[in-house]
Amino acid sequence: MDLVAIIKAGINHDYDNQVFSYQNSFYSRPSITIKLLCIYSPSSDFFGVNISTDQSRFWGKLIPLDKKHGGVYKQNYELTAAISKKFPELDGNYLSSILWEYHHHMIDSKKEKNNVIEALVEENNEKTNTYYLNEFSNLLIKAKNIIFRGAPGTGKTYLANEIAADIVSKGRTKTISDLDDDEKKRIGFVQFHPSYDYTDFVEGLRPITTEDGIVSFQLKPGSFMSFINQAKTKKSIDGVDNFDEAWETFFDSVTEARIEGQGYNKLLSLTGKPIKNLLTYERGGVQGVYPEGTTMYWNYDQLYNIYRGLPGVPKGGLDNYRKAIINHLKSDYGLKDYQENSQVKEKTEDYVFIIDEINRGEISKIFGELFFSLDPDYRGNKEGVYTQYANLHTNPEEKFYIPDNVYIIGTMNDIDRSVDTFDFAMRRRFTFLEITAEASAEKMNLPKDVKEQMARLNTAIITIGGLTEDYQIGASYFKDISTPEVDDKMAPLWHTKLYPLLKDYFRGEHKASDKLEKIKKEYFAIEED
Incomplete structure (x- = not known):
């Protein structure tokens, strides 16, 4: 029965x-x-x-x-x-x-x-x-670029900071405050907004004032390029440069030969012909040498340029005789091959750049031609791309690229009205991960009864409000209360945060007040076990 x-x-x-x-x-x-x-x-x-x-x-x-x-x-x-x-x-x-x-x-x-x-x-x-503490850290290492999407208050930015700390510390900690000063410098952070543009992010001209009060413009790197330059900075090692020592000995020898006879006659051209009667001179504090009876003068500065692999004079010219002197200094006066102080040795530490609210800016305009370098398949490709201001660089042939040791995390709300600015070319270069309201409640360890109140509210947003899960409210809103709000008159969270947000959700909608009232009843309902 x-x-x-x-x-x-x-x-x-x-x-x-x-x-x-x-x-x-x-x-x-x-x-x-x-x-x-x-x-x-x-x-x-x-x-x-x-x-x-x-x-x-x-x-x-x-x-x-x-x-x-x-x-x-x-x-x-x-x-x-x-x-x-x-x-x-x-x-x-x-x-x-x-x-x-x-x-x-x-x-x-x-x-x-x-x-x-x-x-x-x-x-x-x-x-x-390397054993990371956060499961998403391994995904970022593999994907290079990820974006956390989800409802408001689901802790996306907090999670991004956890992952950044986890990666730069090689799995030692998820807390940024526990990082040392060097590790903290390897985490970059910006927040996009509608006014943010290419000059803020990549590079652009900035006004400067000289000591004379004259205003001019100077090319300055933006937040992302500065961070990339830091990640690419080469570690310095001691270089080799003993030109002064070799030159001093050679100059004294040529001077002494003049005193003793007709001049210095040990120098040979690049083709092996002798350069006779070499004499010394000094003009404007700069030393030099020249063959007697000629108008060929080779001074210290020109020869030092040749030693470093540069043209002897800015406009160029016939440097064969200058090169012959450098060869002579190496063979007879102990001149060593020049080696620059900063040698090519890339950094191997990991760097993480966080872009909060990434969809609130006009993505294509902010990144410009950099979207090519963002592609995980082109990481570390030193061929790179020319930036819009490449002609103003010290080296106009310099190209921009993102090294292998840089990882990018973005955060975004799907309900944000600016989400459409995220075009498909950029979407293809990121891995998207959803952080749900329910997952945020678990991660933030909300009390059981608070978690249930949050679940009732989110269910009502869908069933009564007719909205999608993208509009559910995350646990960040509830993390500061230890017990559910049961009295309408004593509910600061509801009145100062939740209700105003819900009013925005239903602004201009038919029967919005009725929906809000029904959702409110669900929020303050008390369920018995």
């Missing part, structure tokens, strides 16, 4: 009936009972999905479970009613199969995502012997 009673009450939607309690032996056997309800209901009132343990969280995001009135049976019916109302054209006979397949697709996708992350963790550990 218990089975018959619960079937009859279900068909009549009498969920206040006492048969929907644990006293009914079939109440806790929803699998067979819901199937019978599907068969005997005059219309498609039930979709036949058993809302058991692993499914309760999934379907509960849409319709919360009311343990006191109807339990999973009422939840099953309300899910069907809500979907049928939303999509009246949907054939009810297929609804059960559609929802069952949808559920499995979403659950399997989540499992697949977790499997991918676990595989990346294992792969990175094997390659680098």
Whole structure:
């Protein structure tokens, strides 16, 4: 009789009936009972999905479970009613199969995502012997550029900072305050906004005032280029330059030869011909040598340029004789091959650049031609690209590139009205990861009853407000309260943060005040265990 009673009450939607309690032996056997309800209901009132343990969280995001009135049976019916109302054209006979397949697709996708992350963790550990504290750190190392997207308050920026600290410290800590000064310098941070542009991010002309009060413009690197230059800065090692020592000895020898006879006659041209009667001179404090009876003069500055691999004079000229003197200094006076102080030796430490609210700026305008360098496949490609101001560089042939040791994290809200500025060319160069409101509540360890109040609010935003999960509210809003707000008059979180945000959600919408009032009731509702 218990089975018959619960079937009859279900068909009549009498969920206040006492048969929907644990006293009914079939109440806790929803699998067979819901199937019978599907068969005997005059219309498609039930979709036949058993809302058991692993499914309760999934379907509960849409319709919360009311343990006191109807339990999973009422939840099953309300899910069907809500979907049928939303999509009246949907054939009810297929609804059960559609929802069952949808559920499995979403659950399997989540499992697949977790499997991918676990595989990346294992792969990175094997390659680098580095064990990171955050699971997303391994994904960033692999992808080079990632963007965390999700509802407001889901802790995307906080997570980005955790990952940055994790990576620059090689898995020692996730807390930026625990980093040393050098590690902190290897984390960059900017926040995009509508006025942010190429000159702020890459490089541009900036006004400067000289000591004489004259205003001019000077090329200055932007936040991103400065960070990249820091990541590419070469480590200095001692160079080799003993030109002064060799020149002094040579100059004295030529001077002494003049005193003793006709001049210095040991110098040979590049073709092996002798250069006779070499004499010394000094003009304007600069020493030099010249062959007697000629107008060929080779001074210290010109010869030092040749020694360093530069033209002897700025306008160019015949440097063969100057090169012959350098060869002579090397063979007879111990001149060593020139070696610059700063040798090519790239930094190997990891650098992380965070772009908060990345979709609030006009992406294509801010990055300009740099979108090519952003591509993970072109990381470390020193061929690079010319920037818009390349002709003003000290070396006009210098190209921009992003080295292998730089990783980029962006954060964005999908509901932001400026999301359309993120064009497809840029989207292809980033890996997008969603941070849900539910995941943020777990990560921030909200108290159980606060977490439940947050879940009720987010469910109401979807079921009553008719919005998507992108509009749900994250745990950052709730992290400062230890107990749920139960009194409308004593609810600062609701009045100062949540309600104003919800008003913006429904601004200009028909019956917005009615929706807000219903959502408010759900927020302040107290559920008994």
